[in-house]
Amino acid sequence: xxxxxxxxxxxxxxxxxxxxxxxxxxxxxxxxxxxxxxxxxxxxxxxxxxxxxxxxxxxxxxxxxxxxxxxxxxxxxxxxxxxxxxxxxxxxxxxxxxxxxxxxxxxxxxxxxxxxxxxxxxxxxxxxxxxxxxxxxxxxxxxxxxxxxxxxxxxxxxxxxxxxxxxxxxxxxxxxxxxxxxxxxxxxxxxxxxxxxxxxxxxxxxxxxxxxxxxxxxxxxxxxxxxxxxxxxxxxxxxxxxxxxxxxxxxxxxxxxxxxxxxxxx
Numbered sequence: 502x503x504x505x506x507x508x509x510x511x512x513x514x515x516x517x518x519x520x521x522x523x524x525x526x527x528x529x530x531x532x533x534x535x536x537x538x539x540x541x542x543x544x545x546x547x548x549x550x551x552x553x554x555x556x557x558x559x560x561x562x563x564x565x566x567x568x569x570x571x572x573x574x575x576x577x578x579x580x581x582x583x584x585x586x587x588x589x590x591x592x593x594x595x596x597x598x599x600x601x602x603x604x605x606x607x608x609x610x611x612x613x614x615x616x617x618x619x620x621x622x623x624x625x626x627x628x629x630x631x632x633x634x635x636x637x638x639x640x641x642x643x644x645x646x647x648x649x650x651x652x653x654x655x656x657x658x659x660x661x662x663x664x665x666x667x668x669x670x671x672x673x674x675x676x677x678x679x680x681x682x683x684x685x686x687x688x689x690x691x692x693x694x695x696x697x698x699x700x701x702x703x704x705x706x707x708x709x710x711x712x713x714x715x716x717x718x719x720x721x722x723x724x725x726x727x728x729x730x731x732x733x734x735x736x737x738x739x740x741x742x743x744x745x746x747x748x749x750x751x752x753x754x755x756x757x758x759x760x761x762x763x764x765x766x767x
Contacts, residue, residue, distance in 0.1 A: 505534040506556075507541060512549040512706040513699065514542035518623075521557025526565035527619050529575045532593050535623075536600070543604045549706040549713065551604065552698055553627055554611040560636070561620030563650075578748070586744045594622060594651035595737045599730075602626035603721065605714040607705050611698040612636045612676075613691055622652040628717060630684065631698045632676040633691040638684070641671035647743030653736035657729055658684045 506517040516538045518525040525531075542551045555561060576585040601608070602625075610624035613633035618640050624630050642649055648668065649655060655664035659674075659682050667674065679685040689697040705713070724730075 502534045502537070504528075504531040505538050507538045509542065509545055509548050511703070512547060513702045514538075514545065514548040514551045516542065516551065516553050518553075518555035518561060521555075521559075523565065523567075524559040524562035524615060525555045525557060525620075526562045526567070527623075528565040529593065531565075532597060536593075536597050539597075539601050539604060543606060549606060549708075549710050550702040551606055551608040551627075552611060552702050553608065553623065554695065554698065555613070557614075559614035560610075560612040560616045561623055562615050563618035563620050583741070583745050583748055587741050590651050590741070591737065594619070595733065598622045598626045598652040599733065605717060606710070607713050607717060609698055609702055609705075611694050612638075612685075613694055615639075618642050618650050621654070621658075622650055625652060625654045625658060629686045629701070630679075631687045631689060631694065631701065632679060632685045633694040634676055634688060635691045636676040636679075636685075636688075637673045638675075638679050639671070639673035640667060643668055644671055645743075646747055647740060649736070649740065651737055651740055653733060653740065654729075656732070657724065658682075 504518070504520045506515075506519045508515045508517075516535065518531070518535070520526065520531060527535075539551070542548050576589050578585065581588075607629070608627040609629045609631060610627035611631050611633075612624055613636055616624060616636060616638045621638065621640060640649055640655065655667060658664075659667060663674075663682055666672070674682070674684075676685060676688045680688050687697065687701070
């Protein structure tokens with residue numbers, strides 16, 4: 502694999518985003534490789550805990566919105582239109598994130614630097630989040646004329662009023678604020694992020710695997726009974742209307758404040 506690394510030992514699978522030169526921005530290839538790694542970890546009977554981490558200064562700057570000469574876009578708007586966008590995002594954005602969330606093994610995201618927009622859709626499916634002191638979290642997608650990323654976990658992660666603040670202002674929360682709000686489990690010195698994350702993973706890996714799976718299922722089922730699954734599906738449909746509005750106005754997949762979005766991703 503080119504953009505994602507995988508290693509499993511001592512009951513822990515380490516999945517590493519490995520596109521640091523692009524701040525681990527997510528293109529189709531990275532997402533498909535990432536999903537393959539999650540699947541591999543889920544099917545490995547020797548793996549009890551999954552750690553998702555990233556090489557470089559930043560966890561992930563979100564979806565790759567750059568355009569490279571000669572690169573084929575994931576959706577052909579002329580022939581597929583809104584239906585193509587809907588299918589692509591339903592599978593690779595909402596679908597992958599929900600699939601990872603439901604893997605019956607504990608997972609920990611180790612986050613440093615920027616975790617922006619689509620980056621949230623990588624760490625939110627994890628059961629625990631350990632953040633470096635330099636980490637920050639943001640969803641500035643309103644700048645693109647859309648109400649938030651496809652896996653719309655904001656209300657569940659931050660609470661309603663803080664979710665609105667994050668979205669309305671396209672601002673960011675640092676690691677300490679994210680911890681205070683309950684989204685982050687632990688904040689650690691940046692240079693100790695990997696050490697502290699794997700220490701936690703080793704502690705969890707000593708537990709009985711079936712009991713871990715039961716505990717995870719109980720908590721996730723409770724969230725779904727409270728409406729999380731239905732809310733995520735409904736929010737994704739609303740998200741798609743943003744693309745539809747942009748297509749009707751400009752023929753583009755998004756209403757572009759691209760310069761503002763690129764600044765927010767740095």
